[in-house]
Amino acid sequence: MTRNTVPRLKWTMRVRRVVAFSLGIATTVLAAPRPASAVPAFARKYGVRCTVCHEAWPALNDFGRAFRDNGYRMNLGKDEPTATEPAYWPVFAAAQPHFGFDLVKSHGAATETTLERNGQFQSGVSLLGAIGTLGEHASYLVIPVASVNGLTVGFPAAWIRFNNLFDTSWLNVRVGSAEPDLPISRLRDLDLTGVGLGAYAYHTPGSASNFDMASDQPGLEFMGHSRGSRTRYSVSVFNVSGAPEKAAAFNTPGVYGHFTQKVFSDHGALTAIELGAFGSFATWPVGVPGGPVASTGTANASPGQTERKAAVKYGGEVHAWLGPDALPVHAIFTLLQGRDDRALFPGGVQDGVFNGGFLEVIANPALPLVIFGRFDFVRNRDQALPGRARGFNDQTAYGVGVKHTFEFTTRAEYALVVNYSLSQTKQGASDGSDLTHHSLWTGITFAF
Amino acid sequence: MSHELIKHVAMAWMLGSAMCIAPAAADERAGDPRRGAEVYQRYCITCHGERGAGIGEFAAYTTPKPRDFRQGTFKWRSTASGSLPLVSDLERTIRDGVYWTAMPSFYPLREQARRDVIAYIQTFSARWKSDAPGLPLQLAPEPAHTPESVTKGRAVYEKQNCAQCHGDRGTGDGPAAKTLTDDWGNTILPFDLTKGHMKGGTSGADLYRVFMTGLNGTPMPSFVESIAPDEAWDLVHYIQSLSGRQSRSTQKVKP
Amino acid sequence: MKRVILFVSTATTVALVTSFSVSRGLAYPAQGATGAARIIVKVMLSGTAPAPTKVQTSADPYCAKSHQTDPLLSQTVQVGADGALIDALVFVKDGVSGSYPAPQTPVTLDQKGCVYLPHVIGMMAGQPLQIVNSDATLHNIHPMPVVNAGFNIGMPIQGMKQNRVFTKPEAVFHVKCDVHPWMSAYIATFAHPFFGVSDGKGTVELANLPAGTFQLQAWHEKYGVQVQSVSVAAGEIKSITFTFKG
Numbered sequence: 001m002t003r004n005t006v007p008r009l010k011w012t013m014r015v016r017r018v019v020a021f022s023l024g025i026a027t028t029v030l031a032a033p034r035p036a037s038a039v040p041a042f043a044r045k046y047g048v049r050c051t052v053c054h055e056a057w058p059a060l061n062d063f064g065r066a067f068r069d070n071g072y073r074m075n076l077g078k079d080e081p082t083a084t085e086p087a088y089w090p091v092f093a094a095a096q097p098h099f100g101f102d103l104v105k106s107h108g109a110a111t112e113t114t115l116e117r118n119g120q121f122q123s124g125v126s127l128l129g130a131i132g133t134l135g136e137h138a139s140y141l142v143i144p145v146a147s148v149n150g151l152t153v154g155f156p157a158a159w160i161r162f163n164n165l166f167d168t169s170w171l172n173v174r175v176g177s178a179e180p181d182l183p184i185s186r187l188r189d190l191d192l193t194g195v196g197l198g199a200y201a202y203h204t205p206g207s208a209s210n211f212d213m214a215s216d217q218p219g220l221e222f223m224g225h226s227r228g229s230r231t232r233y234s235v236s237v238f239n240v241s242g243a244p245e246k247a248a249a250f251n252t253p254g255v256y257g258h259f260t261q262k263v264f265s266d267h268g269a270l271t272a273i274e275l276g277a278f279g280s281f282a283t284w285p286v287g288v289p290g291g292p293v294a295s296t297g298t299a300n301a302s303p304g305q306t307e308r309k310a311a312v313k314y315g316g317e318v319h320a321w322l323g324p325d326a327l328p329v330h331a332i333f334t335l336l337q338g339r340d341d342r343a344l345f346p347g348g349v350q351d352g353v354f355n356g357g358f359l360e361v362i363a364n365p366a367l368p369l370v371i372f373g374r375f376d377f378v379r380n381r382d383q384a385l386p387g388r389a390r391g392f393n394d395q396t397a398y399g400v401g402v403k404h405t406f407e408f409t410t411r412a413e414y415a416l417v418v419n420y421s422l423s424q425t426k427q428g429a430s431d432g433s434d435l436t437h438h439s440l441w442t443g444i445t446f447a448f
Numbered sequence: 449m450s451h452e453l454i455k456h457v458a459m460a461w462m463l464g465s466a467m468c469i470a471p472a473a474a475d476e477r478a479g480d481p482r483r484g485a486e487v488y489q490r491y492c493i494t495c496h497g498e499r500g501a502g503i504g505e506f507a508a509y510t511t512p513k514p515r516d517f518r519q520g521t522f523k524w525r526s527t528a529s530g531s532l533p534l535v536s537d538l539e540r541t542i543r544d545g546v547y548w549t550a551m552p553s554f555y556p557l558r559e560q561a562r563r564d565v566i567a568y569i570q571t572f573s574a575r576w577k578s579d580a581p582g583l584p585l586q587l588a589p590e591p592a593h594t595p596e597s598v599t600k601g602r603a604v605y606e607k608q609n610c611a612q613c614h615g616d617r618g619t620g621d622g623p624a625a626k627t628l629t630d631d632w633g634n635t636i637l638p639f640d641l642t643k644g645h646m647k648g649g650t651s652g653a654d655l656y657r658v659f660m661t662g663l664n665g666t667p668m669p670s671f672v673e674s675i676a677p678d679e680a681w682d683l684v685h686y687i688q689s690l691s692g693r694q695s696r697s698t699q700k701v702k703p
Numbered sequence: 704m705k706r707v708i709l710f711v712s713t714a715t716t717v718a719l720v721t722s723f724s725v726s727r728g729l730a731y732p733a734q735g736a737t738g739a740a741r742i743i744v745k746v747m748l749s750g751t752a753p754a755p756t757k758v759q760t761s762a763d764p765y766c767a768k769s770h771q772t773d774p775l776l777s778q779t780v781q782v783g784a785d786g787a788l789i790d791a792l793v794f795v796k797d798g799v800s801g802s803y804p805a806p807q808t809p810v811t812l813d814q815k816g817c818v819y820l821p822h823v824i825g826m827m828a829g830q831p832l833q834i835v836n837s838d839a840t841l842h843n844i845h846p847m848p849v850v851n852a853g854f855n856i857g858m859p860i861q862g863m864k865q866n867r868v869f870t871k872p873e874a875v876f877h878v879k880c881d882v883h884p885w886m887s888a889y890i891a892t893f894a895h896p897f898f899g900v901s902d903g904k905g906t907v908e909l910a911n912l913p914a915g916t917f918q919l920q921a922w923h924e925k926y927g928v929q930v931q932s933v934s935v936a937a938g939e940i941k942s943i944t945f946t947f948k949g
Binding site: 075169271409 | 505510553554
Binding site: 528529530531579607608609612613623624627628631662664666667668669670671672673674 | 762840841843845853854855857858859860863881882883884
């Protein structure tokens with residue numbers, strides 16, 4: 001096996017180019033930090049340690065993804081509750097006590113103003129959940145309690161999944177509130193600052209739609225995979241989470257689809273490539289045209305006279321794995337385009353269109369050590385509201401971090417994470433100046 | 449003879465002799481034990497332990513125990529009783545896992561990663577240097593799976609006295625069942641053939657290999673000296689018919 | 704020119720093949736010495752012999768029937784008249800070197816009446832072992848060597864035989880039948896022919912020894928191992944005794 005150092009040189013050059021971009025753009029706080037999901041309940045049940053399922057916990061490797069696609073089952077006769085020791089509890093808990101430092105600045109033409117500067121010890125995201133199999137054909141997840149920096153969220157996620165319907169791995173149905181099947185899961189994101197993956201939640205500024213592709217969506221997911229999950233598809237049908245007027249089920253329907261194909265390679269250091277395509281179509285209620293206009297994010301002006309308008313996203317992803325199979329370097333590049341219907345914008349003159357994406361690189365040079373970096377961008381192409389500069393609210397973000405896991409056992413795990421991110425939003429401040437947000441996260445993540 | 453012909457013959461002869469002592473062309477798909485050590489640390493160590501002795505941190509909490517690699521004793525093989533397995537036998541076990549046990553199926557991994565870890569596992573026992581696996585068992589072609597075959601298979605089951613350990617109905621409760629121990633002194637039970645899933649693989653060929661090569665390290669012998677190849681397939685069909693009756697698993701999707 | 708090429712190629716081939724053989728160690732080792740000396744070994748058990756224990760064979764009706772009138776006694780400790788210890792393996796541990804040809808007459812191990820006969824076997828590495836099932840029940844022959852390759856073969860048919868070979872010298876290893884847990888035998892393989900198993904009188908004769916000093920070892924399943932050093936001149940006959948404490 002030859003050691004191929006060429007890809008690494010390419011990335012170094014790419015990083016240098018990225019850093020050379022002018023830093024004139026800032027961003028406001030994006031989505032709240034999400035739980036880092038590693039589940040030692042499975043480690044205890046099957047006698048495996050974190051590294052078996054997680055490439056760099058919580059990001060999954062092939063084995064972990066196949067395990068998850070099978071309904072969190074090994075499919076070797078020891079998955080059902082009746083095949084497990086009665087003393088086993090499928091309960092897991094996770095927490096992330098840390099020191100967080102945030103610095104938000106606005107950059108006017110001549111001046112730079114510090115809008116926010118605080119550093120404090122925080123509890124981060126903590127959660128308690130249960131996950132596992134209910135019987136031969138069903139698996140479940142329940143997270144009854146989660147809190148983010150002390151703010152409790154009740155029942156953030158619960159679902160039941162019917163596995164291998166008609167004895168085929170190509171049909172599994174999940175019912176409940178769950179994150180759609182994304183190129184990079186925000187639940188299993190290495191970056192803990194909450195910055196990044198902005199394209200998932202982004203809408204052209206002024207859009208009424210608050211649809212966040214990476215939020216838990218209540219509905220159904222049809223999912224199928226080949227053996228080993230090299231080919232996968234997922235179609236979610238849901239009621240858009242957070243939409244107003246929830247009087248009827250599927251009041252504001254949405255659909256998300258994702259298809260991926262992974263191919264192994266024996267050429268030099270490249271061990272695998274994965275290609276994928278995804279898209280979402282999410283409706284949002286708006287007022288009747290010509291009548292009272294719905295304001296962003298609140299209840300509709302005239303109930304019963306609402307229409308649904310769609311915000312659409314579509315894109316593709318490329319993954320590459322290089323180096324040793326067990327200590328890979330994993331690069332993920334995702335590009336997407338989003339289009340929000342004109343009617344979603346009060347006073348909108350055209351559909352809002354933006355391009356976005358991210359490039360993430362995860363390196364795992366030794367089992368306990370993970371080094372990760374990500375570059376995110378959102379670039380507005382067509383502003384829907386008149387008078388807006390084309391680049392208004394464009395976002396760029398960079399993140400880098402190191403994670404060192406102290407112990408890997410079949411019971412629990414704990415790690416030290418140091419994570420820095422920088423996000424820039426063009427004209428993101430209230431006075432129209434660019435916004436910069438530095439975020440530093442240092443702390444321990446642990447899961448039991 | 450012409451000058452040219454002699455020259456060609458001589459060149460061929462010299463090249464031929466040189467090739468006899470040249471090392472065999474390196475199999476570029478052969479495993480790399482250094483890479484295999486990394487794979488082992490990630491996936492295998494909690495059961496099989498640091499030195500492959502089968503005493504990883506989870507070993508105390510699972511039955512059957514994880515394999516001790518130091519003796520070169522392996523159950524699921526296509527080679528004769530007592531022999532080392534072929535690399536492809538080990539690859540099959542790692543790829544498909546072992547049903548009813550804690551050994552997962554590593555199908556999602558790249559094949560080269562499995563070969564690498566096999567090369568690393570071979571470093572745990574000196575037997576891989578001193579012995580060769582020998583020729584694999586050649587399976588006779590499988591005849592039709594008919595009720596006649598199943599009936600003949602029952603006659604084979606009786607003639608070979610399988611019931612001594614596996615019981616008259618294949619439920620693993622024969623008279624000798626309670627005193628069996630494996631090579632490491634652990635209590636071991638004869639397999640309950642009615643469970644609905646065999647351990648070492650689901651195909652008829654896997655079952656064929658089990659009783660024709662035996663399971664090294666366990667009391668399960670090889671019956672290659674007393675079962676004829678056509679009788680073997682009848683016995684396979686009979687054993688497969690036992691699974692229907694009180695099957696405890698309906699899992700049909702491969703891990 | 705033709706001749707030159709032919710000569711060079713032949714010479715090269717011969718050279719290559721020879722160096723290949725030598726580098727692979729195909730040169731034959733020196734022949735082991737033999738002579739006319741003999742050592743007559745007597746193995747004794749001091750103290751009172753333990754009472755023979757009966758073996759429960761009810762798990763297999765065939766075995767129970769074979770021992771209806773004549774109960775099966777444990778083979779672990781068998782003592783003859785005057786404290787003679789039976790089935791002790793005696794052999795030369797040190798003092799002989801070189802290679803000795805392995806006889807091709809097989810040693811027979813019989814499964815009869817649900818016991819192994821004989822209970823203890825000394826044989827040469829490379830000598831065939833013929834395993835016989837004289838019983839009408841399933842036995843599996845399951846030797847567990849460490850140096851040699853073991854095996855586990857089912858023998859369900861009365862009268863069936865099979866030949867096996869242990870190719871390497873090895874200290875005593877166990878043979879078991881998993882179907883009948885009381886069945887037990889021991890085998891040791893040697894690179895030389897100077898070994899024996901004590902008979903009903905507790906006697907072993909080591910014959911055809913060359914002159915020299917030899918380390919003799921006596922092994923018993925229950926009473927362990929004892930060692931004695933013996934020197935014999937050419938053609939001399941010596942007697943020694945091993946006494947195990949009961």
